[in-house]
Amino acid sequence: MQYNPGWNGSSVNLLHVRAVGRGDTLHYVWSSIGAPAALLVATASGSSALRLNWTRLLSPDPTGAVWIEPASSVVYSAAVVFTKVFEYSQTKMLEELFYPTYDLSDFSWDSVNGTLNHTALTAEFKGVPATDPGGSFSNGSLAFRVTAYEVGGRDGPLPSLLHTANSSKVEFVLAGVAPRGNSSRFALEVAMVEEPGVAQKLRSARSIDDEYTPTIFEMLSLVAESQNDSSPLSFLQWKATAYGSQTPRREDNIQCRSHSLQAANWSLPVSSLVHAYFGEGVGSTYTISAINISFGGEDGQVYQEKRYLSWSVLLGFGQPPKDTFSPLVISIMAVALGTPMVMLLVGSCVVFFAQRKRYSEYEPIN
Ligand SMILES: *[C@@H]1O[C@H](CO)[C@@H](O)[C@H](O)[C@H]1NC(C)=O
Ligand SMILES: *[C@@H]1O[C@H](CO)[C@@H](O)[C@H](O)[C@H]1NC(C)=O
Numbered sequence: 001m002q003y004n005p006g007w008n009g010s011s012v013n014l015l016h017v018r019a020v021g022r023g024d025t026l027h028y029v030w031s032s033i034g035a036p037a038a039l040l041v042a043t044a045s046g047s048s049a050l051r052l053n054w055t056r057l058l059s060p061d062p063t064g065a066v067w068i069e070p071a072s073s074v075v076y077s078a079a080v081v082f083t084k085v086f087e088y089s090q091t092k093m094l095e096e097l098f099y100p101t102y103d104l105s106d107f108s109w110d111s112v113n114g115t116l117n118h119t120a121l122t123a124e125f126k127g128v129p130a131t132d133p134g135g136s137f138s139n140g141s142l143a144f145r146v147t148a149y150e151v152g153g154r155d156g157p158l159p160s161l162l163h164t165a166n167s168s169k170v171e172f173v174l175a176g177v178a179p180r181g182n183s184s185r186f187a188l189e190v191a192m193v194e195e196p197g198v199a200q201k202l203r204s205a206r207s208i209d210d211e212y213t214p215t216i217f218e219m220l221s222l223v224a225e226s227q228n229d230s231s232p233l234s235f236l237q238w239k240a241t242a243y244g245s246q247t248p249r250r251e252d253n254i255q256c257r258s259h260s261l262q263a264a265n266w267s268l269p270v271s272s273l274v275h276a277y278f279g280e281g282v283g284s285t286y287t288i289s290a291i292n293i294s295f296g297g298e299d300g301q302v303y304q305e306k307r308y309l310s311w312s313v314l315l316g317f318g319q320p321p322k323d324t325f326s327p328l329v330i331s332i333m334a335v336a337l338g339t340p341m342v343m344l345l346v347g348s349c350v351v352f353f354a355q356r357k358r359y360s361e362y363e364p365i366n
């Protein structure tokens with residue numbers, strides 16, 4: 001993990017996470033220059049390097065300020081941008097009343113430097129709106145907590161997502177922000193930037209097993225697939241829940257809903273990092289899709305009470321990790337299926353012995 005490589009200041013944040021394999025390298029570049037975003041680049045070289053032209057990156061036209069060397073080693077690039085936070089209430093007529101949107105590209109972000117943990121591989125991007133006339137953020141903040149992984153495994157705290165060494169986690173946290181209505185709910189808008197020839201598919205998987213995330217049975221994956229052969233290139237994956245506590249327990253669930261994926265004619269989110277890498281205007285080649293993730297059930301009560309909301313999403317290359325049945329569920333199934341099995345076995349033994357006995361009563365013919 002490297003903070004602002006090649007730049008001495010900490011007034012802006014750029015975090016480079018590099019994972020080196022035998023013949024390949026994965027680059028994750030997180031930045032809050034513009035809307036908070038993550039750039040994902042996979043290369044077929046064990047020594048590819050991230051290059052930055054800071055003068056250009058911090059200028060009004062950052063096109064070309066971020067690149068990978070050697071350029072020929074790049075096999076796949078994509079970006080995820082956290083664009084906006086919406087706050088809304090439902091009126092008596094069941095209409096949704098929207099409060100002014102929080103545009104995350106208009107936030108001011110604390111320095112990530114002090115939050116870097118090189119052992120746990122974590123960092124936090126914490127911000128407040130640059131102008132906050134209503135004072136909603138006077139005692140609160142919004143944050144993106146990033147975790148990189150060296151090996152596969154499962155997170156301890158809920159939602160206990162399964163991860164691989166090729167993935168990273170980002171936790172969206174709204175803490176202490178005063179809601180603007182009595183039954184406010186929040187939604188986060190996430191945009192995906194892909195090269196042409198890549199299609200995003202939203203998939204939902206339901207399981208009977210909730211051992212790792214009690215009471216939550218739905219897992220969602222937004223997978224970027226190659227249009228040629230449908231091979232998965234990258235993904236976002238999350239459980240259909242957020243939590244209303246820093247130490248989440250089952251009862252702190254906040255309902256999380258994924259709205260429909262919006263593809264095409266979506267204008268490029270304001271993110272310097274995305275412009276810097278993919279370019280802008282004529283000649284730039286990427287497609288954009290976006291999705292809203294909303295938090296809060298019927299009445300938005302949990303946030304109202306706890307003033308805390310955390311939602312975790314895994315971001316990675318290749319195929320999203322797939323949960324198998326937990327040991328508990330396997331043993332329950334074994335017991336449930338096992339009992340008749342044992343009875344069948346015991347039954348057939350009895351028959352066998354009974355038959356042997358019967359046969360033995362026969363006298364040999366000769
Ligand atoms: C960085 O970008 C600036 C502005 O576009 C340019 O003048 C400068 O030559 C670039 N520096 C390098 C090392 O490429
Ligand atoms: C600010 O937040 C802290 C911790 O969440 C809380 O204890 C305190 O009462 C809050 N103050 C105001 C003025 O809301």
Ligand SMILES: *[C@@H]1O[C@H](CO)[C@@H](O)[C@H](O)[C@H]1NC(C)=O
Binds near residue numbers: 182
């Ligand atoms: C919000 O709740 C407060 C206190 O419960 C009440 O006085 C106020 O009228 C409510 N506002 C709305 C818009 O319902």
Ligand SMILES: *[C@@H]1O[C@H](CO)[C@@H](O)[C@H](O)[C@H]1NC(C)=O
Binds near residue numbers: 189262291292
């Ligand atoms: C998210 O919801 C807001 C408010 O309804 C809407 O303006 C915006 O276009 C939505 N974004 C996506 C990607 O659906």
